Amino acid sequence: MAKSTLYGIGVNAQDVENIAMALGCKSGSLPILYLGLTVGSKLKKLNDWKPVIDKFNTRLTGWKARSMSFGGRLILIKSVLSSLPLYFFSLYRAPTGIINLLESMRRKFFWGGAGDSSKMAWVKWDDILVPYESGGLNVGSLKAKNLALTSKWWWHFRVESGALTLFGRSEADRVHSLLASVSLNNGSPDTWKWALNDKGHSKTSIMASEMDEKLLQNGYQPSETVRNKLAPKKIEIFAWRAIRRRLPT
Template identity: 50%
Template structure:
């Protein structure tokens, strides 16, 4: 009980203690922020023909060593994740301090953007920077010091080095300095392929293989129609969501995934073809519209990618948003969203969903509306009066009616903020 209480209390202040490079266990930070930062940084370095390295650090786990039993927190304790990222914050501070005094050089983004040297998700650490022997040696020294100070041992033999613009000699020299393996682009970070061309159908083969494995043939024969329908919904909600949250799936991939689901639902087997009792459009339609509520993979993909545009406007001070602003400086059709078409990375594909939504008569500009404020920070007691252009002040029953305005103005200890939706 007391551990849960301590965990709930530390949640309110942990974001003030942990640097923005750490994205695990902190409210408002997302696991895909790190892969987006790494992908865009790598795409920019390739476009600018720079030389850089990416070091995927492997920390030894509890099952890699033997240790004496003592007092502590068991795995799964609600407080242990926060204590762990507090320990990892020591490495974050060391790397940032070395970056500030010039001891190490991260990837220096253009247009006064941030210098990216590392991203963390719990103990999944990815270090990056401009390539030089001195830079690599200093990174090793910092990792060794953290190893000795924290007890988190780094397994350099399982760590892996990736390079951009580096020849074979530089890669072998870097592997000798870090005492690690040599890897090639694309590589996997937090389950996301970094540097892969996700417009190719072959890049989505792991997803289609998982679809086929989960919706295997024996389940078609043993499950009822309701059971198959439930399993389809579960597979859609778990397997492709992670990829679809960052990458725009090609049309051919979506058709293949829909075909797998369709054949499984109607009981298609090698022995024969099942009967499609209703149109597939009715199956994927919402239950309120008379459908089965399975949902469209394409619509799900567009919705998940649209969230990035919403977050970009909502979180302009986030590290990933600063990276996007630095690399992409040319605004697209609707204001506030920069896109540099010369950088063929993840962000370019994310913003291409605007054209797809326009084909469905959905305007991103209307979905992403901004409120104009007066710059004063609001407290919980403050009341926000939101005035839409379609709502006038003449009536007394509307959202911005005169009776409500009079009530707010006469409410004690209340600050009234006027915001107009534009």
């Protein structure tokens, strides 16, 4: 027990210390860092998200944006920068300021900026985030990813019997008791089905895409685009910019 630490939620600090002494362990106070995540804080402040921002800065510092092609930068944004905050995004709703900061870092890197220096953005970032069929580059917004990941808990609470034990089930049990006598499907038990998926299961990528359709300014309007899987990315992006008349002349 000497290596353990006791924390209290809604308990007087002195009571926690007394119990810790009786158990032969240390007493502590929230928030704490557990498995890389801050526990006991709502993560509403910029400093709470410093680990994510530091990860972005560390990656961007090691990359030479100006020496990379647009294709190389796009691949790194999709495969690395878009994935770095997902651990935090899966449990916490990120403040708007954090989302805007991370998006600005992705946008600056895409256009070849580095550190405090920026380069001219020839296309609106929202138009880059949308899918290929809507005229974008299929990057996807971080806000949609955050909303999709946190909303997935809502789905787990309804389809998995033990999902609510982590957070308490009093409200859920109350709702279930009210619906116990209601049957919508005679002859078989009622179940939740995910309407956006043929198999009836939730999928984060589909949820994020649906949210982006509502969040991004162009609303996923069909648009002329160029996409050839055999062509190098930098050629594909050059053609995409040419169609939009967004090339320096």
